[in-house]
Amino acid sequence: MPSLKNSKTPAGARTSAPLLLGYGAACLVAWLLFVLAGTEFQRGLWQLWEAVYQATLTLWAPMLLGLAVLPLAHWFARHEPALPVLLFVHLLAALLFSITWLGLDYGAALLLFGAEHADATLEQSFLWRAIWGLLVYAVLATGFVAALNARRAKLLAVTAAQAESALARAELAVISGKLNPHFLFNTLNSIIALTRKDARAAEAALLRFSGMLRYVLATKREATDRVTLQEELDFLRDYLALEALRLGQRLKIEWELDERTLEDEIPPLTLQPLVENSIVHGIAPRMDGGCITISAQRDALTDGLNLCVRDDGEGCDPAQLDAASARPGIGLGALRRRFALDYEGRARLRVHTAPGAGFRVDLWIPQS
Structure with a gap:
């Protein structure tokens, strides 16, 4: 049975480009929605730039980390681990995603505004940012795995159709x-x-x-x-x-x-x-x-x-x-x-x- 892992072209090489394009488009849409949600146009152009600044500062880290979820999704799609292993790896990856997000935010605040501001921001946003990290990871992992499974199902369907077509041609040859x-x-x-x-x-x-x-x-x-x-x-x-x-x-x-x-x-x-x-x-x-x-x-x-x-x-x-x-x-x-x-x-x-x-x-x- 054909699978992503045993075809001649590596699965990642064949499937990553379309997924990355789709992921980039989704990130752009999310960023634009964040900007629109934070903009009050009646207050002038400066409010738009403020919304752009806030959207970029808030979303750059999870968007960047989302790229690290793709290789993990490839691993899940190829190996299809047992449920206990699946849950354990997902939990570990989600915690790592949240901690890394917090670390990147802290580093950006430290670089831009200094240690005092970075410490205060971390203390105020630690809990909700950790929760959001788990949720965002779940969305990213689900989306990537679903896309890879859909691609594999399509590949299997095409292969099955080709096999059926070959069988039909063989039967026709016998009949004819x-x-x-x-x-x-x-x-x-x-x-x-x-x-x-x-x-x-x-x-x-x-x-x-x-x-x-x-x-x-x-x-x-x-x-x-x-x-x-x-x-x-x-x-x-x-x-x-x-x-x-x-x-x-x-x-x-x-x-x-x-x-x-x-x-x-x-x-x-x-x-x-x-x-x-x-x-x-x-x-x-x-x-x-x-x-x-x-x-x-x-x-x-x-x-x-x-x-x-x-x-x-x-x-x-x-x-x-x-x-x-x-x-x-x-x-x-x-x-x-x-x-x-x-x-x-x-x-x-x-x-x-x-x-x-x-x-x-x-x-x-x-x-x-």
Whole structure:
């Protein structure tokens, strides 16, 4: 767990400058308030200078001593001592603060006005100055420790956010970099069989296959990148062409594409897992195959991108549908997770199905 004391830059070096600036500003405000409280403007300018003199004489010592409280606050923030030790050190430091304040005041009075005045001032102000010393120390120590703890909490929050972001990127990379191994093996077997029948067709299939692998490897490099819908569709057409080697006329495809959406951006490998699930669960098990419809339309209300993948397969009971596992593979669960990580929950995925009514997945992807 990151902490102020074990980072490469010393905690004091990293946090003292802002704290000292804030402390200086607080001292200035306190001094100005003291001056205003002691000024009677109707009595002339000399009264203002008298207030400035009194404020400076009264506050210079505790303001100077406040700088000595900061290193102690750093020690408390780093070590977090047990309560008895904490109270003892605070009490000792508060007494030392008060005694030092008295000593500085006495020294200033001795230097400016002589021993007799200094002794008289010490005798008159000893009790209340000692009490004020304890109170001022308590305020300073509380403020410094609170500021350091807040800074450490912020540092930990940033570190945790960075770790979560790294985890999200890793998960996205896993999701975006997957192709079903069964598809890979089936495709290679289909191409091998095709080489015996039609060398030209086998060569074209290999070119499509290499293009698909190139696309997948590119998405692995940076999973949070976007691709245009046109690029995803080109990849999808290669995928379907290779599946057609195995399924032949049993696989029918219908496209309903609004040309205005072709330059819209989506995460790579968004449509292929849905189409793959339709093939595996809706088309391949049927002797007469089936049809998959892929559509892309502009959302008139939000200007987002509406995508839809539907098949005319057997479908399933929606009451038993678990979007994360109803259709095994990369599919719906991974796509939901990707949208949650990549779009902060703004993208939407809806499933519509019923026994004998096929399976349909609607996606809405924001474009701004």
